[in-house]
Amino acid sequence: MRDALLDAIRLSATGAPGVVDELHDRETRAADVAAKLTGFDRAGVTLVPSTSAGLFHVAFGLNGPGRVLVPRHDFPANVYPWLRAQERGGLTVDFLDTPDGHASPERVAAELRPDTVAVTVSAVDYRTGCRADLPALREVIGDRLLVVDAIQGFGVSDQPWHLADVVVAGGQKWLRSGWGAALFAASPRALDRLTGGLTGWSGVEDRAVFDATEHPVLADAGRITMTMLNPLAITGLLTSLTELERAGQRAVAEAVTGGADLLVERLLSCGAELLTPAEPGRRAGIVSVRLDEPRWSVVTERLRELGVVATARPGYLRFSVHADTTVDAVELAASAL
Structure with missing residues (x-):
């Protein structure tokens, strides 16, 4: 990891022709590996700066009316995006009490309402280490979106990630790739329901054409971006994901x-x-x-x-x-x- 990052720093410092393109190409390669590891279609996978950034994109991309079920005792990164979106007229937040860190299928089922459109959980609770039962949650919530903050599990927990509709995991925890890059995977169902939300200039068609007009947002997960990512952070994430794929x-x-x-x-x-x-x-x-x-x-x-x-x-x-x-x-x- 350190060697890969140092090599990326040395490369960027040369300023040679094609260096920027070479470094940013690693984003595509990292997303390719992330798609294989998560089991999501490649069109549904992109990179974002952090788990929080990915969750904010989802929270602001899901317009109301409707409700989202959020574990009250979850790590704040999976709480504040939904509260902020609610403040601005997005989905209404319903809290699920999980003092032991267990968003069990039974607890979730008891709190679902007819207008609940999404349920968000952590793959592994940050405090107790309790692991979510993704297959059972998928069955309980049906066609509603299942959003998973996977940062405390991805890389060390072999879970059926593809059963979720959104999986977000920063690289600084179990992947040990440092800060500044996270994988973001979305199902076709999620992409159909997510609007532009917080899409920036990097998430639109013909992003390199600067013609003073608003461009349509991308149809794939690429629209879940605001701007270009740090290529050094991408290098770290690519290295970790590649090593995880190699090890299994x-x-x-x-x-x-x-x-x-x-x-x-x-x-x-x-x-x-x-x-x-x-x-x-x-x-x-x-x-x-x-x-x-x-x-x-x-x-x-x-x-x-x-x-x-x-x-x-x-x-x-x-x-x-x-x-x-x-x-x-x-x-x-x-x-x-």
Whole structure:
């Protein structure tokens, strides 16, 4: 990854003829790989600057009337786009209470209304690590749009992404490609229902023709853009997606599950209270434990001393197990508890 980014910086610094085109061509290549990994038609795949940017495009592209069901306790990136669109006359927001991070099919079904047109969930809950059941959600919501914030699962969780209508995942989490680029995949059904919304000059026909007229928006997912992306961020995402394709999503997911299983086992043996479901099929790479004071402060300090990186939030700790997390690292993390 570092070598690929450094090479891109060196290339851009030359200013040689064709360099800009060569760097921006990587956007097309990254979208090609993203289409293969998600199972979406290539016409439905593009790149956006971030997960938030992609979700804002969807929220502002779905005009009312109608309602969208949003998990109240989800990460704010999957809440604010819908609230902002509602403020400007878009879809009406209905909140789904998910204090345990589980947008279960039963909970979703109970909150659906006749005029609900979209349901949005996270593939994996950022706090508890609880994994969404995409097949069951697809069955429950029927023809409504299923929008998935996949950033906490894509790259380490082998899920049937193609069952969703929109999948957005930034590269800075499990893909480890850095900030500034995210994959965006949309089904034909979603593209049919999304208007121009926040489309900018890069998402229209004949974007290189500057004739002082408004051009029609693109028919494919390319219209989910505002402007050209950072080619360095694109390089990072392309590198990560290519490596994921080479390694295989299933193989990576199995390695992550094995590491997470071991960490869960060790944490339970230490008397930890899991926030994450213990069953492997209901989680991905996030393993969280509840810790109250004074133990929270003691454990977080011990983790720093050991050189173990964990996310410490008031009342809980979140560990992230990747495919290359070693057994020794897992044992070291558990020893702090």
